[in-house]
Amino acid sequence: MQNSAPAPLPPPAPGRVGYDFIIEADRLGKSYGPQRALADVTANVPPGTIGLLGPNGAGKSTFIKCLLNLETPTTGSARVLGRDIRTESRASRERIGYSPERDCHISGLAGCEYVTYCGQLSGMPLRLARQRTHEILDLVGMGQERYRPVDTYSTGMKQRVKLAQALVHDPEIVFLDEPTNGLDPSGREHILKLIGSLRRDLGISVVMCSHLLRDIERVCDRVIIIGHGRLLEHDTIANLKNRHRRVVEIAPAGERERFVAVLAAAGARAVTLSNGKLRVESASDSIEWILQLMRAHRLPPAEIVANPDALHELFLKSIAENHGSQPQP
Amino acid sequence: MEASPSLDLSRWREAPQGVGYRRRVIALAGLRQLLRTRLFRVLLGFAWFGGVMIATGGFVFSQAVASGGWLESIATKLGPRAEAVVAAISGLVTLYPDICVRGVFTLLFWGHSFLGLWLSLVALTTLVPSLITRDRASHALVVYLSRPLTSADYLLGKLGTIVGVLLLVWTGPLLLGWVLSMLFATDRDFVVYSFGPLVRALTFNGIALVVLSAISLGVSALGRTPRLTMVVWICLWSVFGVMAAQPRAPEWILRLSYTQNLGQVRQEVFRLDDALTAAGTQLPVFDQQFKNNLATAGKRAESTDFAGALGALGVFFVGASFVFLRRLRPE
Numbered sequence: 257m258q259n260s261a262p263a264p265l266p267p268p269a270p271g272r273v274g275y276d277f278i279i280e281a282d283r284l285g286k287s288y289g290p291q292r293a294l295a296d297v298t299a300n301v302p303p304g305t306i307g308l309l310g311p312n313g314a315g316k317s318t319f320i321k322c323l324l325n326l327e328t329p330t331t332g333s334a335r336v337l338g339r340d341i342r343t344e345s346r347a348s349r350e351r352i353g354y355s356p357e358r359d360c361h362i363s364g365l366a367g368c369e370y371v372t373y374c375g376q377l378s379g380m381p382l383r384l385a386r387q388r389t390h391e392i393l394d395l396v397g398m399g400q401e402r403y404r405p406v407d408t409y410s411t412g413m414k415q416r417v418k419l420a421q422a423l424v425h426d427p428e429i430v431f432l433d434e435p436t437n438g439l440d441p442s443g444r445e446h447i448l449k450l451i452g453s454l455r456r457d458l459g460i461s462v463v464m465c466s467h468l469l470r471d472i473e474r475v476c477d478r479v480i481i482i483g484h485g486r487l488l489e490h491d492t493i494a495n496l497k498n499r500h501r502r503v504v505e506i507a508p509a510g511e512r513e514r515f516v517a518v519l520a521a522a523g524a525r526a527v528t529l530s531n532g533k534l535r536v537e538s539a540s541d542s543i544e545w546i547l548q549l550m551r552a553h554r555l556p557p558a559e560i561v562a563n564p565d566a567l568h569e570l571f572l573k574s575i576a577e578n579h580g581s582q583p584q585p
Numbered sequence: 586m587e588a589s590p591s592l593d594l595s596r597w598r599e600a601p602q603g604v605g606y607r608r609r610v611i612a613l614a615g616l617r618q619l620l621r622t623r624l625f626r627v628l629l630g631f632a633w634f635g636g637v638m639i640a641t642g643g644f645v646f647s648q649a650v651a652s653g654g655w656l657e658s659i660a661t662k663l664g665p666r667a668e669a670v671v672a673a674i675s676g677l678v679t680l681y682p683d684i685c686v687r688g689v690f691t692l693l694f695w696g697h698s699f700l701g702l703w704l705s706l707v708a709l710t711t712l713v714p715s716l717i718t719r720d721r722a723s724h725a726l727v728v729y730l731s732r733p734l735t736s737a738d739y740l741l742g743k744l745g746t747i748v749g750v751l752l753l754v755w756t757g758p759l760l761l762g763w764v765l766s767m768l769f770a771t772d773r774d775f776v777v778y779s780f781g782p783l784v785r786a787l788t789f790n791g792i793a794l795v796v797l798s799a800i801s802l803g804v805s806a807l808g809r810t811p812r813l814t815m816v817v818w819i820c821l822w823s824v825f826g827v828m829a830a831q832p833r834a835p836e837w838i839l840r841l842s843y844t845q846n847l848g849q850v851r852q853e854v855f856r857l858d859d860a861l862t863a864a865g866t867q868l869p870v871f872d873q874q875f876k877n878n879l880a881t882a883g884k885r886a887e888s889t890d891f892a893g894a895l896g897a898l899g900v901f902f903v904g905a906s907f908v909f910l911r912r913l914r915p916e
Binding site for chain 2: 347
């Protein structure tokens with residue numbers, strides 16, 4: 257464990273338009289007295305939609321808070337969008353949006369006033385802040401409720417207004433801590449689609465912290481797994497899946513027994529799951545060999561999902577592998 | 586299943602406004618919220634009425650002593666005795682403008698300082714819970730500190746709100762009263778000799794502003810519920826104030842009451858005792874009894890423990906600053 261502060265990161269290249277890395281953390285650490293919440297996290301994160309995974313108390317929120325300067329790191333250094341979080345504290349947060357997990361609002365303000373105010377706090381002129389506020393509130397799916405005080409909002413509406421305040425100033429990177437908590441299924445679907453399109457349509461990088469691995473898998477192209485305050489995995493989802501044992505889930509429309517027999521004859525042992533689906537280990541990522549078998553044996557149609565829980569299994573594996581390596585105080 | 590949300594948004598790629606703008610936004614938002622309350626609007630009405638009263642007082646005084654003014658005209662109609670009284674007063678002001686003008690305006694501003702301080706304290710009672718307490722309760726500090734703002738910016742913004750309140754209920758009416766009364770003054774002497782009392786009034790206003798800002802920020806940061814904040818604020822203001830007003834109150838109670846301490850500072854800054862003593866000793870028209878009365882009144886208006894009061898206010902300032910700096914962390 258290294259406690260000494262490392263050499264500062266080199267200054268960003270002058271006149272750079274884009275960023276090679278949106279986050280550059282170098283042995284970033286945070287301790288609360290003897291308790292070490294974050295230990296020597298080093299990561300260079302390129303732009304994209306990044307999922308931040310980890311069990312409760314793993315240090316995900318501490319990592320985000322350190323990057324936002326809401327917590328002062330005790331060791332190491334970091335840059336966000338090329339700016340050092342310590343020496344350029346204000347500037348490093350100019351183009352960042354943050355939607356925390358906990359409810360946070362300014363009491364007494366209506367939804368649209370609150371979002372406008374947040375835009376102004378980020379340095380937007382009033383007129384522009386008002387215009388963007390209404391566009392963003394439309395985007396997150398808020399109607400006339402925007403004119404009601406935020407204190408009266410339901411959990412789902414508070415979640416939407418939190419997302420709106422994080423996006424109102426057109427940030428280049430947005431940190432979302434459990435953005436779908438408390439949303440009903442259609443609201444969750446809407447917000448996930450929105451998050452997915454932020455990078456694609458607007459070029460906004462997203463760092464999304466969630467316990468719902470399927471949400472992460474669905475919208476993110478890269479994953480960071482943190483456990484016991486340490487960075488356990490950092491790679492693209494595609495690469496992580498390639499490292500994982502290949503599994504295919506098949507939900508046949510009928511003739512389940514014939515499916516099992518054909519697969520067994522082909523050398524693939526199928527396990528019947530409690531939901532009736534068949535789980536088969538595959539030698540490759542491709543499901544072409546299953547389709548060929550189905551065509552050859554005239555099997556009925558089936559829903560086939562490759563690597564359905566890859567992220568889940570990888571997550572559990574990473575946590576289990578690193579279980580014995582908790583950072584010592 | 587819903588369609589993908591349309592991301593047809595206006596983009597904002599301009600350089601953000603400076604930190605001064607963001608602090609101003611915080612300050613103005615606080616004021617705007619306060620202006621929505623009826624009580625504050627009523628207080629504003631009283632405060633500006635006080636300013637108009639200063640202007641009226643100054644106007645009546647300047648007109649009263651001006652040669653050819655409306656008071657002289659009325660006195661002429663009332664007969665030779667009234668005319669003589671008015672002429673005598675005019676003569677005194679002409680001969681001793683430093684004592685008369687300074688004395689009258691010191692008295693006016695001294696009186697107004699009671700109204701200004703009281704209205705400020707009432708206004709702060711409505712403001713204090715919404716300063717930091719509500720932000721702490723609704724975890725709003727994260728909203729501020731995750732943006733390009735530091736805790737110092739947040740504090741300066743909130744301080745701006747308090748300063749705005751005090752300017753609106755105290756300093757503004759004071760200045761308005763003086764300016765209006767000077768606009769109708771008949772002589773340059775009124776401007777020259779009322780300027781000293783104005784500076785003293787503004788000095789006391791400034792000291793009260795610094796102390797009240799620190800205390801209200803400290804009290805607001807202390808509690809997480811508006812009720813607790815209100816109770817602490819009212820205790821500090823009223824309960825200790827009433828206890829300190831008792832004739833035999835022990836010294837530590839006097840020190841605990843910032844209103845009592847501000848009262849001592851007021852006596853020292855305004856030096857009403859000097860004005861009364863100067864009038865008694867230098868103006869030639871008063872008989873001995875009246876001079877004695879003025880001297881007694883001056884004695885009563887003297888500050889008895891200015892250094893102790895200032896020290897206690899300093900302790901309040903440091904203590905309150907310590908509290909709000911400690912509590913200002915996102916939770």
